[in-house]
Amino acid sequence: xxxxxxxVVDDDPVIRRLLEQRLAKQSYVxxxxxxxxxAEAALREQPFDVVLxxxxxxxxxxxxxxxxxxxxxxxxTQVVLITAHSSIDSAVEAMKKGATDYLEKPINFDExxxxxxxxxxxxxxxxxxxDIEQAMTVTESAASETIQNLEMTVAKKQQLIDAVEDxxxxxxxxxxxxxxxxxxxxxENGN
Amino acid sequence: xxxxxxxxxxxxxxxxxxxxxxxxxxxKSYLFETRLSSIxxxxxxxxxxxxxxxxxxxxxxxxxxxxxxxxxxxxxxxFRDKAPFELLQHKMLPEIIDARTxxxxxxKTPVKIWSAAASTGQELYxxxxxxxxxxxxxxxxxxxxxxxxxxxxxxxxxSYGKYNRFEIxxxxxxxxxxxxxxxxGDSWKIKDEIRSMVSFRKYNLMQxxxxxxxxxxxxxxxxxxxxxxxxxxxxxxxxxxSLADDGFLVIGSTESLTGxxxxxxxxxxxxxxxxxxx
Numbered sequence: 001x002x003x004x005x006x007x008v009v010d011d012d013p014v015i016r017r018l019l020e021q022r023l024a025k026q027s028y029v030x031x032x033x034x035x036x037x038x039a040e041a042a043l044r045e046q047p048f049d050v051v052l053x054x055x056x057x058x059x060x061x062x063x064x065x066x067x068x069x070x071x072x073x074x075x076x077t078q079v080v081l082i083t084a085h086s087s088i089d090s091a092v093e094a095m096k097k098g099a100t101d102y103l104e105k106p107i108n109f110d111e112x113x114x115x116x117x118x119x120x121x122x123x124x125x126x127x128x129x130x131d132i133e134q135a136m137t138v139t140e141s142a143a144s145e146t147i148q149n150l151e152m153t154v155a156k157k158q159q160l161i162d163a164v165e166d167x168x169x170x171x172x173x174x175x176x177x178x179x180x181x182x183x184x185x186x187x188e189n190g191n
Numbered sequence: 192x193x194x195x196x197x198x199x200x201x202x203x204x205x206x207x208x209x210x211x212x213x214x215x216x217x218x219k220s221y222l223f224e225t226r227l228s229s230i231x232x233x234x235x236x237x238x239x240x241x242x243x244x245x246x247x248x249x250x251x252x253x254x255x256x257x258x259x260x261x262x263x264x265x266x267x268x269x270f271r272d273k274a275p276f277e278l279l280q281h282k283m284l285p286e287i288i289d290a291r292t293x294x295x296x297x298x299k300t301p302v303k304i305w306s307a308a309a310s311t312g313q314e315l316y317x318x319x320x321x322x323x324x325x326x327x328x329x330x331x332x333x334x335x336x337x338x339x340x341x342x343x344x345x346x347x348x349x350s351y352g353k354y355n356r357f358e359i360x361x362x363x364x365x366x367x368x369x370x371x372x373x374x375x376g377d378s379w380k381i382k383d384e385i386r387s388m389v390s391f392r393k394y395n396l397m398q399x400x401x402x403x404x405x406x407x408x409x410x411x412x413x414x415x416x417x418x419x420x421x422x423x424x425x426x427x428x429x430x431x432x433s434l435a436d437d438g439f440l441v442i443g444s445t446e447s448l449t450g451x452x453x454x455x456x457x458x459x460x461x462x463x464x465x466x467x468x469x
Contacts, residue, residue, distance in 0.1 A: 075356060098377055133361075140272075144444035148464045151457045154449045 004120050005029045005046075009039040009053035009066055010082065015107070019052065022109055028116065036061020040069050047074045050119055052112075055083040055090060055102075064094055071098045076126075078119045082107060160189050193228040195220050199239040203227070206243055211259050211341055212397035212426075213417045226261045230254070260344040264417070267310045268362035270317045274463040275410070275441045280321050282460050283439045287407045288332075290437055299333040305406045307430070308414035309338030309391060312349025313362070316381055318410070319388040320371055337403075339394035349391045352381030396426055405435050413443035420451070427452035431468055440466040 006028050010016045016032050023030045031048070033039035035057055043051070051070045055063035067079045078100040083091040091102035101115050164182045167173075173181070195203070200217045208214055215222050223239070231242040234254070246254040270276050284302075292300045306315040315338040326332060340346050348354075359368065359379045372379040396414065409430055415423045431454040434440060440455060442448065448455050448466060455466040 075360075096376055140445060144272075147445050147447050148457075148459075151447050151449055151464060152459055155457045 003027050003029050004049040004116060004123070005031070006050045006052055006116075007031050007033060007039060007042055007048040009033045009036070009051065009057070009063075011035055011054065011057045015054075015082075019107070026113060026116075035059050036066050036069075039066050043070060043073055048077055049123060050116065051077060051079045053079065053081060055081045055087055055094070064090070064097065067094055067097060067099050078122075080112075080115060080119075156189075160185070192224050193231050193236075193239070195223045195227075195239050199243075202243055203239050206246070207258065207262055208419075210255055211262060212395065212422055213262055214419045214422070215262070227258065230257050230261060256343050260342045263310075263340070263342040263345065265310045265342065265345045267313045269313045269359070269367075270362045271314065271412075272444050274444065274461075275412070276317055276321055278441065278460055278463045278465055279318060279408070280325055283408050283441075283465070284322070284325060287437075287439070288326075291407070299331060301333045301335070302408075303335040303404065303406045304337070304408045305403070305410065305433075306336075306338040307394075307396060307409060307411040309340045309349055310342070310345045311354075311358070312338055312345075312352060312381075312389075312391065313354075313358075314338070314410055314412070315349070315389050315391075316352065316371075316385060319385045320367060322388070323371075323385065334388060336389040337406075338389060338391045339396075340391070341393065341395050343393065346391050346393055352386050353378050354380075396429075397422065400429050400433055403433055406433055406438060407435050408439045408441070409434055410441045412441060413446070415451075416443065416446060423451050427455065431455060434468060436468055438467070442466065 006023055008016060008019045008023070008030060009032075010019065011034060013034075016034070020030050020032050031042055033042050036059055039051070039053065040061065042048075048070075051066060053063045053066045057063060061069075063081050063083075067081070070077050070079050079094075079098070081091050081094055081099050081102040082105060083102050084105050088102075088104070091099075095102065100119065103112060103115070163185060167182045167185065168178050170178055197220075200220060200223065203223055204215050204217055227239065227242065231239060234242065234245060236242040236245065242254075242258075246258060249255065287302055288300060291302060304318060306318065309315050315336055319336055322334060322336075323329070338346075338349060340349070353375060354372075355378050359372070368379065371382050371385050373382055411426075411430060415426055418426060427448060430440060431452060444463075448457065454468055456469045457464050457466055
């Protein structure tokens, strides 16, 4: 399984460094941003699997805005919010806006790693679902071409059979004439 | 997961066939198990025979509805397989509109379209979106866009017109999404201008068609594949009865009517096949 790429957004340098070190130790590919503006710049440069952002940050761009920017740019990116206990209500609000999860401060790293494992699993499942869907589309379009060609061929043969039947039962013509014409039609239209 | 016994397969398969027309292959016991085990377990049934007995004696038919919802496949996309919708836009709609436009300018042009296995509504809404974009002066027309399905759960979602991100992203381009849907939390809801063009009704394709009238265009895609050949013959014969003489039938791109219904002739338009009555 590929390692998740994670963007950590936190204005607190201690927490930022702690997260960066602990996550890197678990072999995640980590980038950091000090504030919302930096996060937006990083996101515009490249997509991340996960954005781990503080909910309350100084300046114009808080955690909710980071969430919105992320979801706007990459709907598949999972956003996990870090929040103080006092702002759990806003975290729940953020979940309604598409955040995957939230973690309370102080961060329990076992809990964080568990959530990230889950995100990685879902990502793998989604990717294999997409692969299967693509394979299905290819199979389906190949099958439909074959079936539709057969459908047209059979319909043409049926028309020919109907025409020959009409001819052979046409009382206004002498029998040998009917047979002769039927053979001509068959020869003209056979492969 | 509750295991199905060999002896139960036949009973359950016959029951499902009788209530839905869907034929499940006896050799595929996992199909029964994956779709029915949670219903059986929720009702506290120790076996599928018990589930069957409960469903049969349930006068409210709640269990029957749950079983039909679980068995019917609701996989569907907006504009699933672009070809039929291009066919609608470039051939079927223009021809039907030409043929139905009345001589008197004050009369409306009636056009009736049926999505016979509407599922969660994506096909019918796709049709409505095409009409909205193609037809300039909508009030001059009387469009009837009917979607039917056997599953209550699917119809409920169709009626509500709300889809999650996974359901909506596949098949729908950003422009149509923005124009015809409203973001609702994490889901998208069809706008009223499209919703009001369509209606949905519960309908079992295995029952006699009554009260539907004749349609100009019928979409019956990827539903007959779940029926036996005999049932398919009956179904397409009824569909032929319900289609106007110059009407169009569209079936799934991997389906065939050869040996099913001689009343229909396949015709090709660009890379797609449609059917008309012979």
